[in-house]
Amino acid sequence: MDIIVCVKHVPETAEAEIKIDATGKAIEKTGLVFDINEWDDYALEEAVRIKEKSGGTVTAITVGPEDTDSTLRKCLARGADKAMRLTDPKFQGSDSYAIAKILQSTIKGLSFDLILTGALAGDDGYTMVGPILAELLGIQHATMVKKIEFDDGVAKVNRELEGGLEEKTEVKMPAVLSIQTGINEPRYVSIMGIRKAMKKEIKVLGLADIGLSESEVGETGSWIKVEKIFVPPAEKQAEFIKGSPEEVTTKIAEILKSRGLI
Amino acid sequence: MTEIFVLAEHRQGQIRDITFEMLTKGKELAEKTNTDLTAVLLGKDVKEHAKTISEYAKKVFLVEDAKLENFNSEAYQKVLSNLTKEHKPLLTMIGHTSFGVDLAPSLAAALKLPLATDCIDLAFEGETLVITRQMYGGKVNVKAKVRKSESYIVTVRQAAFAAQKPNISGETMEVSSPLTEETTEKRFIEYVSPPPGGVDITAAEVLVGIGRGIKDESNMPMVEELAKALGGVLACSRPIVDKGWLSTDRQVGSSGKTVKPKLYIALGISGAFQHVLGMKNSDLIIAVNKDSNAPIFSFADYGVVDDLFKIAPALKDKIQELKG
Numbered sequence: 001m002d003i004i005v006c007v008k009h010v011p012e013t014a015e016a017e018i019k020i021d022a023t024g025k026a027i028e029k030t031g032l033v034f035d036i037n038e039w040d041d042y043a044l045e046e047a048v049r050i051k052e053k054s055g056g057t058v059t060a061i062t063v064g065p066e067d068t069d070s071t072l073r074k075c076l077a078r079g080a081d082k083a084m085r086l087t088d089p090k091f092q093g094s095d096s097y098a099i100a101k102i103l104q105s106t107i108k109g110l111s112f113d114l115i116l117t118g119a120l121a122g123d124d125g126y127t128m129v130g131p132i133l134a135e136l137l138g139i140q141h142a143t144m145v146k147k148i149e150f151d152d153g154v155a156k157v158n159r160e161l162e163g164g165l166e167e168k169t170e171v172k173m174p175a176v177l178s179i180q181t182g183i184n185e186p187r188y189v190s191i192m193g194i195r196k197a198m199k200k201e202i203k204v205l206g207l208a209d210i211g212l213s214e215s216e217v218g219e220t221g222s223w224i225k226v227e228k229i230f231v232p233p234a235e236k237q238a239e240f241i242k243g244s245p246e247e248v249t250t251k252i253a254e255i256l257k258s259r260g261l262i
Numbered sequence: 263m264t265e266i267f268v269l270a271e272h273r274q275g276q277i278r279d280i281t282f283e284m285l286t287k288g289k290e291l292a293e294k295t296n297t298d299l300t301a302v303l304l305g306k307d308v309k310e311h312a313k314t315i316s317e318y319a320k321k322v323f324l325v326e327d328a329k330l331e332n333f334n335s336e337a338y339q340k341v342l343s344n345l346t347k348e349h350k351p352l353l354t355m356i357g358h359t360s361f362g363v364d365l366a367p368s369l370a371a372a373l374k375l376p377l378a379t380d381c382i383d384l385a386f387e388g389e390t391l392v393i394t395r396q397m398y399g400g401k402v403n404v405k406a407k408v409r410k411s412e413s414y415i416v417t418v419r420q421a422a423f424a425a426q427k428p429n430i431s432g433e434t435m436e437v438s439s440p441l442t443e444e445t446t447e448k449r450f451i452e453y454v455s456p457p458p459g460g461v462d463i464t465a466a467e468v469l470v471g472i473g474r475g476i477k478d479e480s481n482m483p484m485v486e487e488l489a490k491a492l493g494g495v496l497a498c499s500r501p502i503v504d505k506g507w508l509s510t511d512r513q514v515g516s517s518g519k520t521v522k523p524k525l526y527i528a529l530g531i532s533g534a535f536q537h538v539l540g541m542k543n544s545d546l547i548i549a550v551n552k553d554s555n556a557p558i559f560s561f562a563d564y565g566v567v568d569d570l571f572k573i574a575p576a577l578k579d580k581i582q583e584l585k586g
């Protein structure tokens with residue numbers, strides 16, 4: 001099976017201090033560590049597992065500037081056979097809709113049996129590239145996928161619903177499946193794998209190569225135009241307990257005692 | 263006069279909360295934009311649902327068809343495309359749920375209508391839709407304009423709006439199903455329930471919730487001891503289950519359990535919306551996180567900005583000392 005995996009290079013922000021930049025429309029990116037989007041990591045692993053079981057190839061594709069190569073190299077080290085980067089200054093300001101169009105115009109010229117994406121990206125969280133890509137390609141999709149089985153021209157997938165429930169759904173192939181975390185356990189990359197990946201070629205294409213017009217990408221080709229970003233107003237604010245661990249835990253113990261919890 | 267559509271979401275005989283939350287917000291938007299609020303209900307044998315929903319909207323479009331019995335984005339998309347083309351609603355609201363995210367993006371792309379997902383607030387400025395949503399796991403909010411269109415689609419975050427029952431008795435209008443043949447490319451097979459768990463975290467009075475800040479599986483015994491000292495049970499955020507360190511029945515949040523213990527101690531949990539949804543109604547919440555800007559601190563009663571590896575063992579010792 002030939003599988004295409006769409007991946008995104010995103011900043012890790014869970015533990016980082018976030019500052020709003022001078023435009024007021026984005027966060028300050030310098031100093032942040034970038035890596036493959038968590039959901040895409042599971043998608044790539046799933047693709048490699050399918051390949052290992054039934055043969056075929058895995059191609060990782062990303063839209064982004066040159067520094068996204070580190071994420072593509074990681075994909076190659078993990079078992080992807082080919083990597084493609086779609087880079088053009090005109091792509092700047094693209095939302096998920098514009099990204100899906102860029103991916104579609106590239107992918108429509110490739111041969112594939114299956115496309116995997118992450119269910120969402122941890123930075124902007126739009127949750128829409130996969131199903132839009134499918135619609136533009138004229139094929140089916142399933143999102144929030146936690147399990148995949150193949151059977152005679154269809155994929156049988158478990159989709160995660162709320163509260164731990166899942167639904168089993170059958171989708172005609174080729175299809176786009178958007179992967180939810182926990183579907184597998186992504187492997188660690190071996191040093192050997194990294195070395196080998198460094199030697200592999202990353203194919204780079206721009207706007208002119210994929211046959212889209214300038215107005216279809218970037219901000220003009222997007223649905224969403226960010227006006228401003230800001231720190232969320234707090235529903236309530238915790239009372240901070242300060243001091244040494246000894247002082248802090250003494251205070252916590254007092255609170256628990258006063259509430260009859262110890 | 264145009265209208266605002268709210269797509270009703272229901273599953274296994276139950277109307278889901280998001281439906282009433284959207285109808286409440288939809289009513290407010292309809293009043294402000296001088297449009298009508300219309301609920302759209304697709305299903306099979308769901309007249310009872312239509313009756314319930316008609317108490318929230320002026321009109322209910324009811325489309326019944328055996329092919330709509332369970333959610334199926336292919337069938338839903340066909341029906342909604344037809345209704346949208348015919349009625350040109352100013353806005354269609356769909357839940358940002360597992361059903362909604364399977365449907366809204368492809369529907370929007372097919373109709374070439376702009377879509378904004380996971381909205382926590384919506385307003386019209388003139389004819390332009392302005393939305394608020396979150397980025398970076400809830401660390402920042404974004405205010406954005408949606409590309410100008412005569413019709414918009416949004417998905418709405420769960421629990422972003424409180425449902426209120428208005429004083430309406432709407433009219434149900436049956437619309438015949440446009441689905442002539444079987445959907446051919448996508449087929450619902452069955453629901454799969456989670457395996458019965460060993461622990462019921464919803465019954466515990468004290469929960470120690472651990473998140474990715476715990477770093478390594480080898481640190482689990484330390485937090486287990488704290489939970490034990492407090493007479494409580496370990497619970498966790500999603501990444502801990504994804505890694506296989508705790509079983510699914512311990513997961514708190516939108517895709518896990520909703521808990522309301524007397525005490526919830528969050529250790530190394532950032533406070534992403536999907537987690538918070540499952541624990542914010544706990545009686546007392548104490549959060550330990552080394553990042554003072556972690557969103558969890560706007561849901562906690564008490565916060566400690568420090569390394570959990572210092573606080574958790576010290577707290578365990580303190581409790582044991584007090585218990586003697």
Ligand SMILES: Cc1cc2nc3c(=O)[nH]c(=O)nc-3n(C[C@H](O)[C@H](O)[C@H](O)COP(=O)(O)OP(=O)(O)OC[C@H]3O[C@@H](n4cnc5c(N)ncnc54)[C@H](O)[C@@H]3O)c2cc1C
Pocket residue numbers: 014015119120399472473474475476498499500501513514515516517518519529530531532533534535536537540550551552553556568569570571
């Ligand atoms: C459809 C969907 C459903 C989801 N359902 C759920 C759900 O049910 N439950 C759920 O929890 N999540 C759910 N998620 C995932 C959710 O979006 C977050 O990714 C997740 O909650 C993050 O978990 P975390 O807080 O443990 O990790 P992170 O966000 O990585 O946060 C780790 C935190 O630990 C802190 N930390 C690190 N080291 C230390 C230390 N030494 N001392 C103190 N603090 C430290 C960091 O500052 C950081 O704040 C869902 C996501 C999706 C898309």
